[in-house]
Amino acid sequence: MLIKIIAIAGCLTWTKGPEPTSKAIPSKGLLRHVVVVTFKTNTSIDLIRKVDISFKNLSKLSMVKGYEWGIVKDDKNTKKVKHVYVTTFEGQKEEDAYGKSPEHQKHIKLGAENIESVESVDYFLP
Template identity: 30%
Template sequence: MKQSHITFTLSLVLVALLLVAFENRKDAKPIPETIMQKDSLLRHVVLFKFKPETSQENIKKVEEAFTALPSKIPQIVGYEWGLNNSPEGLNDGFTHCFFLTFKSEEDRAIYLPHPDHKAFGEVLGPHLGGVLVVDYWAK
């Protein structure tokens, strides 16, 4: 066989395989789009690490001040917190995780500049060694 005949035959085989693949795709179930449901919740995850010189007493003050926020800011509809206890050693010095829930972005927008949230920042500020915040809509 000539080289051009082999190339032409291989091209036909490739086209046939692609047609079969696309034909089978018609029967495949469509990939669902990510849609935010009306009952989805907005999560606000905050991780702190403290300066090495921060005393346990001052860390406790920060914990108590953050824990008081849900009673002062009604837009916070869920709250929990805890200390890192992962055995993986990948926390990069972050020790505290605070997990807040909001019903809407509007509620979060009220929380962020809220005077009680700002007052908490004043308690935290002198001791903060680092912060990481991630917000997401729960799926």
Template identity: 90%
Template sequence: MLLKIITLATCLTWNKGPEPTPKAIPAKGLLRHVVVVTFKTNTSMDLIRKVDISFKNLSKLSMVKSYEWGIVKDDKNPSKVKHVYVTTFKSQKEEDAYGKSPEHQKHIKLGAENIESVEAIDYFLP
């Protein structure tokens, strides 16, 4: 049986393509902006809902191409409440305009005292 597993494993290969290099990473095209907000343990559900609604309202801005969000399931630390917000833009220029918009500037102040941490990552779709 072990021989069959080893044989099967050696026959299966993963074609992952070339390794990404700084020159291979696109700097244009659709841009995803992912934000992970960790709320402090005693944050009320009402305030968390207000932050969720505020993110959703930002998705109505003209430069936003798509939006989705969800709640992180963290089995290692279930007391942490983390929400993930994903916004897609047509370009870096549009994301920059989004960040400078009055709506976004107002949004980032909402519930700031109840947010433990914010992590953000941007990436271009290949």
């Protein structure tokens, strides 16, 4: 049996992709900012709508180049309400300005007591 395993392993060809380097990871260009908000189970539909509208209103700021949102489809945990908001910026400078804007500062306080968690990730488009 061991001889068969060694013979099969000898026939396999292993290929290794390029190692990630700082050059391979974009650090400029269009930047996507993805936010996933999980609302507490007792959060009213009205408050969730207010948060949705607030995100949409932020998309009208001049530094925002694109915006979309949706509701997470989670068949495993139907009691959790999660909304995803995706904002596109020209680059890091514009995202920084967005985060510091008075509109965004007001927005992040909206419904805070009814939000279970907020996760975010940023990535540059290659």
